[in-house]
Amino acid sequence: MIKVCGMTRPEDVRLCAEAGADLLGFIFHPASPRFVTPDFPASLEPEALGQARKVGVFVKESVVEVRHTLDEARLDYVQLHGGQDQKFCRSVGFERVIKVFWPERYASLDELAEDMARFADCALFLLDAGTSGGGHGRSLDFAALAKLDSPRPWLLAGGLGPKNVRAAVEACAKANLAGVDLNSGVESAPGLKDIEKVRTAIAACRR
Ligand SMILES: O=C(O)c1ccccc1NCC(=O)[C@H](O)[C@H](O)COP(=O)(O)O
Numbered sequence: 001m002i003k004v005c006g007m008t009r010p011e012d013v014r015l016c017a018e019a020g021a022d023l024l025g026f027i028f029h030p031a032s033p034r035f036v037t038p039d040f041p042a043s044l045e046p047e048a049l050g051q052a053r054k055v056g057v058f059v060k061e062s063v064v065e066v067r068h069t070l071d072e073a074r075l076d077y078v079q080l081h082g083g084q085d086q087k088f089c090r091s092v093g094f095e096r097v098i099k100v101f102w103p104e105r106y107a108s109l110d111e112l113a114e115d116m117a118r119f120a121d122c123a124l125f126l127l128d129a130g131t132s133g134g135g136h137g138r139s140l141d142f143a144a145l146a147k148l149d150s151p152r153p154w155l156l157a158g159g160l161g162p163k164n165v166r167a168a169v170e171a172c173a174k175a176n177l178a179g180v181d182l183n184s185g186v187e188s189a190p191g192l193k194d195i196e197k198v199r200t201a202i203a204a205c206r207r
Contacts (some may be wrong), residue, residue, distance in 0.1 A: 001156055002178030002202055003055065003126075004035035006135065008191040013044055015195045017052040020202045022179070028069055029059040032077045032135060033190035034183075038073035053096060056078050059133065063091045069078060070096070079126060081134055086118060094121040098155070103140060105131050113149050120151040129158030136185040139164060142171035153178030160184025162200040163201065169205055180205060 004190045005025030015026055026041045027034040049078050053076035056131065057173035058066050060082050070092070071077055080089065089097045094195040096188050099122040106112040116125060117162040148154075156168055160180050168182060184190065186197040 001155065002205060003179065003181040004186065004193065005055075005057065005157075005181055005183040005189055006032075006187070007193075008034055008036055008040075009193075010040075010044065010048060012134045012193040012195070013134050016193060016198055017048065017050040019195065020206070021052050021056050021198075022153040023077070024049070025055045025057050025183075026075075027057040027135075028061065028073075031059075034135065036071050038145065041075065042074040053077060057081050057134070058084075061118075063088055066092055074140060075124065081128075083132070088156045089122055095123055095124040098124045098126050100134070102128055102131050103145065104129065109144070110152075113151070117151050119121055122152060124153050124178060125150060125154035125162070126157050127154055128181075132195065135183055135190075136183060139168075142168045146171050146175050148172075148175045150176045151175070155179050155181045157181035157183070159185055160201070161198055161202060166204040166207075168174070174188045 001022045003023035004021045007013050007024050007026055011132050026036050055077040057079045058073040077096050077098050078092055081100045092111040099119045103112050129140050130136045137159045158181055182201055
């Protein structure tokens with residue numbers, strides 16, 4: 001499974017979907033250089049999206065705001081990127097939630113796995129670099145994550161691009177990895193996807 005995050009232009013949506021992205025991310029966090037308003041994903045034609053599903057990324061928004069945007073932008077999933085709790089996930093609908101964890105926040109992989117277990121009803125997990133937020137362009141320690149015992153399939157995020165994504169997939173393949181999340185590593189500038197980098201990274205994952 002490939003997620004390309006931070007869509008800001010209709011042509012990037014079409015080209016990333018054609019390149020084989022399964023999930024396309026739209027960031028509703030105003031401080032992000034990739035911020036978009038709900039009318040952008042809502043306006044996309046089904047032909048442009050193809051089989052790709054729309055994921056909304058939320059950091060500080062309330063449950064009411066997330067639910068409103070879910071409907072308005074016609075999202076398939078919500079990626080909760082602000083440490084939201086189980087009650088929040090339940091209110092949005094566990095089956096629609098991609099819950100984010102930051103492994104660097106935990107003293108050990110066991111502690112991370114324990115916290116993940118508390119969110120085992122969520123659709124999918126995403127592991128990102130740093131200790132909060134996203135789009136940092138930094139990578140996690142793939143070799144260490146290979147030993148993770150995750151109760152749900154998860155997406156690996158953080159500084160992935162054409163040069164390192166294959167190694168990341170190979171390292172984590174046996175640790176319940178569902179796929180990868182590509183963002184700043186496939187851009188020419190924040191929010192502007194470089195389709196050649198997207199294509200090369202997707203081909204590297206799938207070869
Ligand atoms: O990308 C952002 O600007 C962003 C800002 C605030 C919260 C989340 C954000 N991105 C969410 C993602 O899923 C990114 O793809 C993920 O953090 C990895 O980004 P990168 O390290 O640039 O590959």
